[in-house]
Amino acid sequence: MSDEVTRSVEAAAWVAAVSAARDEGFDRFDWLDATDDIGRTDTVSVVCQLRARDGAPVRLRTRVPRRGGVLASLAGVFPGAAWCEREAGEGYAVDFGGGDGRRLLLGPDAPEAPLLKDHPLAARAAVPWPGADEPEEGARARRRMVPPGVPDPAIWGERDPSDGQADPEDVATSTSGGRVRRSRDRGAGR
Amino acid sequence: MTATHGRIRLIEDRCTSCMICARECPVWCISIDAHTEPDPASEASRRPRLHNVLDRFAIDWSVCMYCGICVDECPFDALEWNGEHVSPGASLPDLVHQRDRLAPDPGGRPTA
Ligand code: SF4
Ligand code: SF4
Numbered sequence: 001m002s003d004e005v006t007r008s009v010e011a012a013a014w015v016a017a018v019s020a021a022r023d024e025g026f027d028r029f030d031w032l033d034a035t036d037d038i039g040r041t042d043t044v045s046v047v048c049q050l051r052a053r054d055g056a057p058v059r060l061r062t063r064v065p066r067r068g069g070v071l072a073s074l075a076g077v078f079p080g081a082a083w084c085e086r087e088a089g090e091g092y093a094v095d096f097g098g099g100d101g102r103r104l105l106l107g108p109d110a111p112e113a114p115l116l117k118d119h120p121l122a123a124r125a126a127v128p129w130p131g132a133d134e135p136e137e138g139a140r141a142r143r144r145m146v147p148p149g150v151p152d153p154a155i156w157g158e159r160d161p162s163d164g165q166a167d168p169e170d171v172a173t174s175t176s177g178g179r180v181r182r183s184r185d186r187g188a189g190r
Numbered sequence: 191m192t193a194t195h196g197r198i199r200l201i202e203d204r205c206t207s208c209m210i211c212a213r214e215c216p217v218w219c220i221s222i223d224a225h226t227e228p229d230p231a232s233e234a235s236r237r238p239r240l241h242n243v244l245d246r247f248a249i250d251w252s253v254c255m256y257c258g259i260c261v262d263e264c265p266f267d268a269l270e271w272n273g274e275h276v277s278p279g280a281s282l283p284d285l286v287h288q289r290d291r292l293a294p295d296p297g298g299r300p301t302a
Binding site: 127129130131133134135136145147 | 207208209212213215218220221222223224225226242
C-alpha cells in the first residue's frame with residue numbers, strides 16, 4: 001500500500017479541490033463515503049478517494065453539519081461519483097446539491113439517515129448479546145457490557161427525560177460498545 | 191491472510207474463555223460458557239489464582255459470514271481457518287457446531 005495522502009478541504013471549495021486533484025493526475029474516481037463525527041464535532045465528514053494512473057491514491061476530506069449538511073455534487077467532475085453520493089446522502093443526511101437526489105437503497109418508510117450513530121439499532125437491542133456473558137459461572141457480566149451499535153440503555157431506553165438530551169460524546173461512547181459508563185457521575189460534574 | 195474462509199478451528203488449549211471473539215463477532219454467532227477454577231499451580235500459595243475453564247464453545251454457521259474477525263481478534267491465536275468448508279446440515283440447528291466439531295482433537299494440537 002502506498003502512502004496515503006489526505007487533504008482537508010473547506011466545504012465551499014470541495015468541487016474545486018477535487019477538480020484540481022484530477023488535473024494533477026489523480027484522474028480516477030475510486031470511492032466517496034461519509035463518516036459521522038459524533039462525540040468529536042457536530043459534523044459529518046465526507047471523504048473522496050481518487051487514484052492516479054500509477055495507482056497512487058489521494059483522499060480529500062471535508063466536513064458538513066450533521067443535520068441538513070449541503071455539499072456540491074462531484075457529478076460534474078466524475079460522473080461516477082453520483083452513485084456514491086446517493087448512497088452517502090441517504091445514510092448520513094447530506095444533500096449533494098446539483099447531484100442525483102433519488103433514493104438508492106432505502107425504502108420510503110426507512111428512517112432518516114440510518115448510518116448516523118445516534119440512530120439506534122432497535123433490532124439488535126431486542127436480541128440477547130452472547131458477549132454479555134463473563135466467564136465466571138457463565139454469568140451475565142458483573143459490569144454491564146453493551147454490544148457495539150446498540151445504545152446504552154442509560155443513554156437511550158431508560159434515560160430519565162428530566163436529564164435532557166444525551167451528550168453527543170456519551171452517545172458516541174455508548175454506541176461503540178464495551179462497558180456502560182455511569183453517565184450520571186459525569187453529568188454531576190458539569 | 192490467504193487461507194480459505196471456511197470452517198474455523200478452535201485450539202482449545204490456547205483458549206482462555208476471554209470472550210473477545212464473541213464480543214467482536216459482528217453477527218453474534220459465537221457463544222461461550224465458562225467457569226472459573228483455582229489454578230492448581232498456585233494452590234499452595236496464600237491466594238490461589240483463578241483461571242477460566244471452557245464449558246461450551248459454539249459457532250452458528252447459519253449466521254457466520256466468514257469474515258475472520260474472530261480469527262484476527264483472538265489474542266491467543268486459539269482460532270484459525272480450518273481449510274475446509276462447512277458441511278451442509280439438514281436443519282438450522284445442525285449448523286451450530288460445538289466443541290466436538292470445532293476442536294476435533296480436544297486439548298491437543300490440531301491435526302492438519
Ligand atoms: S478470543 Fe480466543 S481465547 Fe478468547 S474466547 Fe475467543 S477463542 Fe478463546
Ligand atoms: S468469521 Fe466473522 S461472522 Fe463468523 S464467527 Fe468469526 S467473527 Fe463471527
